[in-house]
Amino acid sequence: xxxxxxxxxxxxxxxxxHAAGGRIVPQLWHIGTDRDQGQGPVPAAPSVGPSGLGLxxxxxxxxxxxxxxxxxxxxxxxxxxxAERIGxxxxxxxxxxxxLIDQFLxxxxxxxxxxxxxxxxxxxxxxxxxxxxxxxAVSPSFPVIFRLSQWKAYAFDAKLATDPAELEALLAxxxxxxxxxxxxxxxxxxxxxxxxxxxxxxxxxxxxTGKATLSVGSVGLDKEFVGPQGxxxxxxxxxxxxxLDRMERDEFDVIAVGRALIADPEWANKALTDRLDEVTPYxxxxxxxxx
Numbered sequence: 434x435x436x437x438x439x440x441x442x443x444x445x446x447x448x449x450x451h452a453a454g455g456r457i458v459p460q461l462w463h464i465g466t467d468r469d470q471g472q473g474p475v476p477a478a479p480s481v482g483p484s485g486l487g488l489x490x491x492x493x494x495x496x497x498x499x500x501x502x503x504x505x506x507x508x509x510x511x512x513x514x515x516a517e518r519i520g521x522x523x524x525x526x527x528x529x530x531x532x533l534i535d536q537f538l539x540x541x542x543x544x545x546x547x548x549x550x551x552x553x554x555x556x557x558x559x560x561x562x563x564x565x566x567x568x569x570a571v572s573p574s575f576p577v578i579f580r581l582s583q584w585k586a587y588a589f590d591a592k593l594a595t596d597p598a599e600l601e602a603l604l605a606x607x608x609x610x611x612x613x614x615x616x617x618x619x620x621x622x623x624x625x626x627x628x629x630x631x632x633x634x635x636x637x638x639x640x641x642t643g644k645a646t647l648s649v650g651s652v653g654l655d656k657e658f659v660g661p662q663g664x665x666x667x668x669x670x671x672x673x674x675x676x677l678d679r680m681e682r683d684e685f686d687v688i689a690v691g692r693a694l695i696a697d698p699e700w701a702n703k704a705l706t707d708r709l710d711e712v713t714p715y716x717x718x719x720x721x722x723x724x
Contacts, residue, residue, distance in 0.1 A: 465533030523576030531585030568611030649689035
């Protein structure tokens with residue numbers, strides 16, 4: 434999301450969405466050591482992370498220096514400013530699923546002994562500084578969304594926070610830095626995040642921060658996205674009564690739909706007109722065809 438040629442293309446995308454009556458927000462991300470050396474978009478660039486560790490905890494890539502950290506923070510801020518300049522309606526920072534920001538948040542991949550590692554507050558510093566830089570680079574009314582998750586790619590049981598107090602300690606610096614809304618990713622939106630309460634992750638984030646939240650996780654599907662045995666062949670569509678019940682009690686504010694829309698771009702219209710029985714079911718092969 435940088436360079437005049439690429440941004441000119443993204444401007445056309447934003448204009449097309451607006452012409453159709455929609456709104457669009459780019460999701461900015463850096464995958465850190467999840468990227469293998471030699472992969473694009475710059476094959477010569479090293480794979481980097483907070484401590485040179487992969488998601489499995491084994492050595493991978495290079496440990497980021499202070500200068501590296503400053504460069505990445507600036508890159509996020511520059512891209513956010515570009516998003517506003519070319520007509521997007523907000524920006525989302527991807528701090529979930531084991532990508533770079535999440536690698537700083539997670540104790541398995543962050544073993545630093547400087548101000549960016551150690552306790553939870555220090556591990557949150559990198560994310561908070563990105564948010565602060567982005568907030569300063571865009572206008573006050575330009576929405577900044579932060580995406581977070583407990584689970585990681587192929588580490589589904591990972592936890593950044595084991596209880597509401599730890600989650601609050603993680604969220605407070607991000608909220609104070611300027612996040613307007615949190616996009617809380619779970620694998621199944623209907624599952625409770627902590628024992629003793631049926632709130633999902635988005636519900637807890639809203640309760641602890643008072644900020645707007647987006648919930649996501651298998652909306653319109655009834656099978657795993659990916660599990661130990663690989664991709665599910667098909668994810669049949671399901672009803673949304675439970676989802677509506679949670680929204681009506683203000684557990685979260687917005688619901689995000691991904692795979693169901695890949696399968697059927699008319700999913701939202703069919704949901705609004707009580708025609709979910711007509712939707713095309715999702716199949717994992719659809720992602721491969723997109724790629």
